[in-house]
Amino acid sequence: MAASTTTNPITTPPTFQPHRHYRKKDKIVVIMGATGTGKSRLSVDLATRYFPSEIINSDKMQVYKGLDITTNKISLHERQNIPHHFLGELNSQDGELTPLEFRHLAHLTISDIVSRKRTPFIVGGSNSFIYSLLVEEYNPRFDALDASNSVSSSLRYNCCFLWVDSSLPVLYEYLDKRVDEMFETGMFEELEEYFRESEELKYCVNSVSRSGLRKAIGLPEFERYFREYPAEEVESLTGKGGWDQVRRGVYEEAVRQIKENTRQLAKGQIGKIKKLRDGGWDLRRLDATATFTALMTCKNKGEDWRSVWEKQVLEPSVKIVKRFLEE
Template sequence: MDSTSSSAYHRHRRKDKVVVIMGATGTGKSKLSVDLATLFPFSEIINSDKMQVYRGLDITTNKIPIEERLGVPHHLLGEVDPVNGEFTPSDFRSRGGSIISDITSRRKLPLVVGGSNSFIHALLVDQFDTESDVFDGSSSTSISSELRYNCCFLWVDVSFPVLSDYLSKRVEDMLDLGMVDELAEFYDPEAKDLEDDSAHRTGLRKAIGVPEFDRYFRKYPPARGLLSAAMVEGTDPKGEDNHLRKGAYEEAVTAIKDNTCQLVKRQIGKIFKLKRSGWDLRRIDATEAFRAAVTSESGGSNKKRWSEIWERQVVEPSVKIVKRFLKE
């Protein structure tokens, strides 16, 4: 089939339906995907977060825990061995496309979920140029609105000030869950010369939290890969140089929070670029739910209020959009 015939075929063939849940980091995409998958039980989830595809650092990359997946099948979530090098947008297009074909062949609905817009773009566009980064300001290549699937886009959005407060709280929660011990086990002192050069970091070494705490571990190497919370934070009265250690720890935590917010800004910029290019993104405003989440405590009335707002303002409109999409 020549290129002209191939192009005509792709334009007129019946396209598989795919639901895409996108948005900045921390906006509840994983939760919404499971909520929808339980309401549309013929669904399977394909992760499109470029750090969560790798095996390892489950806390640091904020992978949804198994118990919160509620039995919904997840694909490309912690499946890629980081020792095999970078998992590129081209790799994601190939693997993701095969998974979508398998899911649709079984008459099920693929839910593509994640914040890595370069992965989403690579997977969905009809013609993908592996040599061009359409999100790079210096690129002359425009973003195409010609997609190889029939897509329903749900853009979960939260106002930046509210999301920033929530992400700060989330970092603290991740630390409480053991993120520092996880990073201490991952720490590679042999790679220390590369950590400040982002161009040389690959795979999981790009994950926010890794370079920030690698700088800490260079000053205060972890003993046998693990550190007690008291020693990390410099609160152990028997520890040496506690004041400096605590300062270095707080510097790493602050850097993680700042870099996460910078990531959010970049992600939002890419989403707006996709929307301006003709992608039909349906914005779901989750701001009020996250405003309640920032002040919620386990078992408290605010937690119940958060759940109610999430259901009313995020889940219900998303369900209506997906139902209409599936009936088309």
């Protein structure tokens, strides 16, 4: 009598499982890091020199139009003709872009980039946007990055994570210097124009009701200044040299608060990145401490900051991404 050919479902080989369990995930490169650590610089360096790619901004302040200096958008010149998506494209008056909306829109953009045989680079410091985009299952009512919650390590893309980091003391010093440079290149005038055109002060909007671009560091800190000294077109002609001591004190306090809040933002971002790493995300840390030290001290005995950056950050990144894309 012939042996039965009935298949026991318990012992069915795994090769007979539905094909959907073996779908090939799109490859993407994710560049993470605290504010000011050089994520945009690294993405453009990689895209222009080594890998055909396009960049998807994941900084939730930089998605909006306006306040380019205040939100530290990479300039058109610095982009070097690399396509950037969601960078200064949205009008904040139309409402705040949520992580769930970013998940949907960025996914469509990734699919489009991949269809054209290019590599999507996700670049930005808003870890809530990055998390919402990458995980297989996302619940917008659950803050996985809260200290008391757990993160998912089940991702819907094949990800290569680059984490640009620095020692906190050096990063804090560099961020303070960067704030000073932002004001030297027109941040005060940019804020002045924003407040002159905004209805915000008329209704004394407080921090609870802030949304979108109004959350950007620089606006809350200077709200008191522009409430007491309304922005006027003549302001740029008088200059700060004619200010009285009280007015200068209000200005300097606002700048001090910006520096402190920028440091706190960086510290919080690093904390969330470490939470993702501890939760199973394979983050490759790149130490940019020497680069920032070179930027501030110029004591590298013939090596400028760019050569330090290339040796400590860019070259290791190229090796990591190249190996990832060739797998």
